[in-house]
Amino acid sequence: MVGAADFPDRMARRVRDTFEALAAVEGRLHGIPPDDVHFHEVGAIDSIVDVVGTCAALEVLDIDEVGSTSVATGTGSVESAHGTIPVPAPATSALLAGAPIHGTDVAAELTTPTGAALLAATVTAWGSMPAMVVEATGHGAGDRDLDGRPNVTRVVVGTLGESTATSESDRGPGRGSGQLMEVLEVNVDDATGEALAHALARCLEAGARDAWVTPIVMKKGRPAHVVVLCAIRPT
Incomplete structure (x- = not known):
């Protein structure tokens, strides 16, 4: 269904990379080839909408590179097609291999395999926010109430490589250059x-x-x- 869609090349690549990352991990966990993987929760329409919608937003905003801070995974356990599994789910942990993650005191699944696959397929740099000129900031809120914290994700869009110095004294080597x-x-x-x-x-x-x-x-x-x-x- 997704493969037959007429998406722009960059968007199609991101969508394909996301689902291929999911299939590779699920296949490794189940001991089967990626082409034989049958998605349970991930195959649901809402997960397809999540992946395609995110990649469409990146395309509309003309985003070349995606960065992310450490990923909050949550704690506890969740019910899945295979029974009760710990948080983060095995697929989530595998997809975020090599990325910075951290647990929280929230007894909930804060990062799903679908979200982890999107990060694995699109993020090009991990760490704190780089020097950049901010162009826009967006917030997305979920409908689940979390104890002690807002259920909100923030996205900042900006341009790297532009000078962020406010005075000549800030323009020395390594200060305010906006270059990595x-x-x-x-x-x-x-x-x-x-x-x-x-x-x-x-x-x-x-x-x-x-x-x-x-x-x-x-x-x-x-x-x-x-x-x-x-x-x-x-x-």
Whole structure:
């Protein structure tokens, strides 16, 4: 049904990636190929609407990259087609492998496998909110009452790479630049000083913002060098 829909390419890819992530995890948990997975709760119409609606919103807002803070999973247990399972559900935990998550004192499932699959398929950066120029903020509220906290999700839309400095004193290196730096480090042994110097020169010519070599001692007392490259992350 979803595959036959006439979606824009980027939206179709996000929808496909979400359901493929779900199928891969469910297949691994059940020991069957992803193509043989039969979705229970996830196959419900409301879950399809959740996935397609979220990806449609990202498309309408023209979102290139998605970031997320640590994901709250909740605690306790929930009823599923397979009986009572702990929170987070096994599929949720598997889908969020490598992502920062945290439990709460709310005895409820705060992140479902569908939500986890959307995050796994769309999020490109995890962590706190980056330096950005905010363009819009939206809030979505659920109809379930949670003890001691609002059942609300917030989304902030903005542009990375724009200066957020408010004065000239804020415009020093690393302050108010609104740019994210990527650092690549590699340990190199059995390389001459001439070869390392040539490599650094070529990296700088290729666009690295900075590059340097630091002498180190590796295991068994072998002399070596750490080659470090810095570049601005593309936005």
